Amino acid sequence: MRINPAKYLLLFFCIIHAGVIQASDLLRVGIYDNPPKVFLDDNNQPAGLFVDIIIHISKKEGFRIEYIYDSWSNHLDNLSEGRIDILVDVAYSEERAAKYVFSQVPVIESWVQFFTSSGNIINEINDLNYKSIAVLRESLQHNFLRNELREKFDVDFLIRQFDDYEQAIDAIKQNRADLLLADRFFYFSPRRDTILIPTSLILNPVSLFFAYNQSVDQRIINNIDISLGKLKNEPGSVYYQSLNKWLEIYEPDESRIYFYLILALAGVLIVLSVWLIVKLYKRLIQRNRELKFRTSVLESANIMLEELLEERRKTEEAAKQSEEAFRSLFLKSADAFSLLKSGVFVDCNDAAIYFFGFKKREELLGKNPWELSPEYQPDGAKSYEKARKVITKTIDEGNQRFEWRHKKKNGEEVDAEVVLTLIFFKGEEVLHVSLRDITERKKMEKNLRESEGRYRLLVENINDLVIKMDTQGRFLFVSPSYCRLFGKTQEELLNKTFLPLVHPEDRDATEREMNKLHNPPYTCYLEQRALTVEGWRWIAWNDTAVLDDQENVIEIIGVGRDITKQKEAEFELRENEKRWMLALAGTGDGVWDWNLVTNQTYYSKGWKDMLGYDINDLENNYDTWEKLVHPDDLSDVLNTINEHLKGKTQAFVAEYRMLAKSGKYKWILDRGKIIEKDKKGKPLRMIGTHSDITLYKESQLYLEDRVALRTAQMEAVNKELEAFSYSVSHDLRAPLRAITGFTKILSSQYEKQFDDEARRLFGIVSDNATIMDRLITDLLEFSRIGRNSIKRVEVDMTEMVNEVINELVDEEQKGKIEFIIGELPNALADKTLLRQVWVNIISNAIKFTAAREKPEITIGGEISGDKLVYFVRDNGVGFKSEYSHKIFQVFNRLHSADEFEGSGVGLSIAHRIILRHEGNIWATGKPGKGACFRFSLPVSNSD
Amino acid sequence: MKVQVEILLVEDNPYDAELTIRALRQNNLINRVVHVTDGEDALDYLYARGKFSNNTENQPPRVILLDIKLPKISGLEVLKTLKSDPGLKHIPVVMLTSSAQERDIVESYNLGTNSYIVKPVVFEKLVEAIKELGYYWLILNQPYPEEFR
Secondary structure, X not given: OOOOHHHHHHHHHHHHHHHHHHHHOEEEEEEOOEOOOEEEOOOOOEEOHHHHHHHHHHHHHOOEEEEEEOOHHHHHHHHHOOOOOEEEEEEOOHHHHOOOEEOOOOOEEEEEEEEEOOOOOOOOHHHHOOEEEEEEOOOHHHHHHHHHHHHHHOOOEEEEEEOOHHHHHHHHHOOOOOEEEEEHHHHHOOOOOOOOEEEEEEEXXXXXXXXXXXXXXXXXXXXXXXHHHHHHHOOOOHHHHHHHHHHOOOOOOOOHHHHHHHHHHHHHHHHHHHHHHHHXXXXXXXXXXXXXXXXXXXXXXXXXXXXXXXXXXXXXHHHHHHHHHHHHHHHHOOOEEEEEEOOEEEEEOHHHHHHOOOOOHHHHOOOOHHHHOOOEOOOOOEHHHHHHHHHHHHHHHOOEEEEEEEEOOOOOEEEEEEEEEEEEEOOEEEEEEEEEEOHHHHHHHHHHHHHHHHHHHHHHHOOOEEEEEEOOOEEEEEOHHHHHHHOOOHHHHOOOEOHHHEOHHHHHHHHHHHHHHHOOOOEEEEEXXXXXXXXXXXXXXXXXXXXXXXXXXEEEEEEEEEOHHHHHHHHHHHHHHHHHHHHHHHHOOEEEEEEOOOOEEEEOHHHHHHOOOOHHHOOOEHHHHHHHEOHHHHHHHHHHHHHHHOXXXXXXXXXXXXXXXXXXXXXXXXXXXXXXXXXXXOEEEEEEEEEEOHHHHHHHHHHHHHHHHHXXXXXXXXXXXXXXXXXXXXXXXXXXXXXXXXXXXXXXXXXXXOOHHHHHXXXXXXXXXXXXXXXXXXXXXXXXXXXXXXXXXXXXXXXXXXXXXXXXXXXXXXXHOEEEEOOOOOEEEEHHHHHHHHHHHHHHHHHHHOOOOOOEEEEEEEEEOOEEEEEEEEOOOOOOHHHOOOOOOOOOOOOOOOOOOOOOOHHHHHHHHHHHOOOEEEEEEEOOOEEEEEEEEEOOOOO | OOOOOOEEEEOOOHHHHHHHHHHHHHOOOHHHEEEEOXXXXXXXXXXXXXXXXXXXXXXOOOEEEEEOOOOOOOXXXXXXXXHOOOOOOOOOEEEEEXXXXXXXHHHHHHHOOOEEEEOOOOHHHHHHHHHHHXXXXXXXXXXXXXXXX
C-alpha cells in the first residue's frame, strides 16, 4: 500500500489545530450584518438571535469566543480556509456540506420572501416576469433565484446583486430594482426601510445551521448540538427569549404581565378615542362653513377648467396628427424598426417583418428578441442572457448600439447592428429597436481582416525593412522590423521624416538619389548610414514611387536591408588594397588595375613616374598602355596576356619596352594576374605591377655582347692551340726520329769504329729521344681532352676493366699479378675517355707493383649516395700521403725516372677526364704499403 | 726505257725520307723507289707533267707512301686528287704520318686511303713497319690487272 505523506501531514496538523482550540477554549465566530439574526449593534457589539444563542452555549460549555466581522461572502471563504472556526446562520446545501461541517441540530427555520415598494403588486409567481430583483451577492437567495425559481416556475426576471441590504434598498428606492428577495428575518430587521413591504410570496423553506471549519474538533460540535437541542426543547429558555426579543413574537402563555399590559393599553385607547371624537365633531362644523365658500370658488374654477379642457383637446388632436406622421415614418422606413415592451415585440414596421423573413406583422409581434436569435451569440454568450443584460443596460444607462446575430424564420443567420433607445410611449417605458443588416459588411470586414492578416504576417516576419512615406519623406507606414532596428515605436515614427536618422554625410547623396523617383522608371537604389539601436549601420534601400493617374508621385515605398557586413568587408578589401599599393609604392614599382569589362584602367603614380609622365598626362584606360608599348614588342606581350586570359598560365609575366616621356624606350618587367571572374569564369579584372628593368636589361645585353666576344676569342685561341698541337705532333717528332734513326744507323753500321763506352752513349741519346716522343704524345693527349666534347653513354665497367687488363698485361705477367675484381656498377660516361682513365690508373698500379714478389691489384666500385665510386688498390711501392695532392699535377712525378718509366702525365690525364665528367679523383698511400686510387662519377645524367 | 716503279715515296723531310729508304733497303725494296719531296711533284710525277713530262713511259707505282704534311700541296689533297681520278684511284695509298692525330686519320680514310701508318720514332720499329708494309703491298697484294687500266 502506498502511503501518501501529504495526507498524513495534513492529519497531523488537524490534530494539533483541534488541540489548540480545546486548550485555549477559544472559538472564532464569524459574524456579519444580517439583523436581527446577527449584526453589530449601535455600540459596535455583536448582537442578534444567533449571538444570544452562541453566547449562552459558550458559557455553558466553557469556551471563549472571538468575533470576527466580515461580509457574508468573505466569511464563506474565511470558514473554508480556517480563518474562522464557526459561522452562524448558514443554510444547508450539498455544495456547502462538501466544504463545511454542519451542526446536526438546526438553529431555526427560515424561508425567502419578496419585499417591494408600495407601487408593485405581487400576488403570484407570474407577477415576477420581467421584474428586476435585488439580492445579496452570493447569498442563498441569489442561488435560489438563479438556479431554482426560473426553472421551477418558468418565470423570467433580472437579478441584481448587492453587497448589503442598504445598497439594495437604495436601488429599489431609485427604481433600479423592482423587488428585494430576502429571508423572512429581514422583515424584523432595523435595516428594513418602511418603504419595503413584504409580499405574499413566500418560498423555499430552509433550516439554518451553525457551520464549522472542517478542522474543528467533532466533540465540540457535538457538545454545541446537545446544548442547542436542550435550549430548543425547553420553553422559556434563552432560545425562546431571544426569539421573542428579536422577532417580536407574542406568546400569551408566557406571562400575565403581558395580559395586564394589554388591558391598560385598551383603557388608554378608549379615553383617547372619546377625546378624538369630540375634537373631530368641532372640526366638522367648521369644515361645513368652509365648504360652502369653497363651492362658489369651485364653480368659477369649473368654467375655467372647461376652457382648459377645450384647449387640451386641440393639443391632443395636433399630437395625434404628429404621432400619425411619425408612425407613418416608422412604418415606411427602410431600416427595420420595432418596439419592445417587457422583452416582447409589440410593434414593428415592414422592414422589420422583412428582416426576420416573416410575411405578416402578427408573426413577429409577441415574440422575444432571443427567440429570433441563435442560442449563442458569436462571442459565446447565451443570446437570452445577453439580450436581458443589454435591455437592462439601456434602461439604466440609455441608448445602446451593438452588433447582434439574429436568426430568420428560415433559420438563416444574419448579423445586425442594433440600436436600442428607451422611449416613453403612452406613459410606458418602451424600447425602440433599430436593426440594420450588416452581414455583407461583416463578410467584407472578415475578408479585409484576413488579407490584412496575411500582409501583416509578411511585413512582420521579413527581416527586410519596409516603409511607406509621402513625398516630403514623412513616414506613413513603418514595418515592425524597422521599428525594432531603430528602437522606436510606430507612433513615434509616423508622420516624422526619415532624414534625421540618416548620417549627415549621406544626406545629400540620399536626396540626390531620391530625386530620381520623380522620373521613369520611378525607382532608385541608395546606400546610407542610419542611426539604429546598434549604432550607425549601412542600409541599402530600393525605393519605388507610387504614382497617381497623372504620373505624379504620391507615395514612396522603400524596402531596406542592413548591408553593414558587406560594407565592412568591402572596406576591409579597400584597406588591404591601399596597404599593398602603399607597399608597392615603396618599392618604386608601378601598379595598374584593368577593368576588362569597361577597359577603364587605373595607373598608379609610380607607374606614370617610371616613364616620366605626370599624373594628368595619361588617360586612365587600356589604350594608354597599348600606345606606349614598343611596336616590335606589342604582339608578343599581347600573346602573353591572352595566354593568361585563356587560363593557360598562372600569371602573366613579360619584359618589353615602353615609350617614356623623354622619347626614349624603357625596359619594363610587367607581372599581372586576374583577380576577379564572373560566375562563368570570364575574367573581369586584372591587376599587375611594372618594374623598371632598363638598367638590368642594358647590363644584360652588354654582358651578352661580352660573352659572345669572349666566346669568339676563346674559339680563336682554341683553334690556334689546335694548330699548335698539330704542328707539334708532326714537326717535333721528325727531329726525334732523325736522332734515333741515325744514332741507330751509326751504332750498327759503324760498330767496329766505336768502343763500348761510345755505344753506351749512343744508347743514352736514343733513349732520351724516345722519352721525348712519349712526352709529346702525352702532352697532346692531355690538351686534346680539354678541347673535345664528351659523349656520355652507358658503360659496362666490368667489361671495360677486363679489356683494359687484357690489353695491358702480357701472358708472362698474367701469371704473376693477381687481379681481384669486385662489383663494378655501370656508369654514364664518354667511353673513350673513361677507358683512358682505367688504362692510366691500372697501368700505374702494374708499374708500381712490378717489383713485388706477389703483385696484387684489387679493383671495385659502389654506389654512394648520388655518386659512383670506383677504386684501384695495389700492394706496390706506395707514396707518402703528404704528396697525394701532387700526384695528379702534370709532369709531376713522385718517383725518379730511373726507378719507374713514365712522363708524369698519365694521372693528370685521368684527373682531367674525371673532372670533365663532374666527378672527382683522389689517392691515398703509404710508402712500401701500396696505394689506392679512387674516382667518382655522378649517378645521373647531368650533362 | 720503261721502268717499273714499285713505290712512290712522297716525303718532304730528308731525314725521314732517308730513314724510310734505308728501311726499305734493309728489306730489299729500295731499287723500285721514286722519292719526291712535295705534293706538287707527286702529282706531276703521276700525271707525267712539269719536270716529269718526259717520263711518259713510266709505269704507275704499285704503292704510294704519302706523308700528310707536305709543302705546296698537302698529302690529303694529293690523296683526294688520286682517289677522285678513275685512272689512278686503284693505286694503293699508305698514309705515313708523324702524329696519331685523330682528325688526320678520319680524314684520310674518308678520302679513300688504303692504310695509315704512324711513323715510329724508334728506327727498329720503323724498319719493321716498312717491311710489313712492303711485303703486303708489293708482294701479297695482287696489282690491278694491266689490261683494265
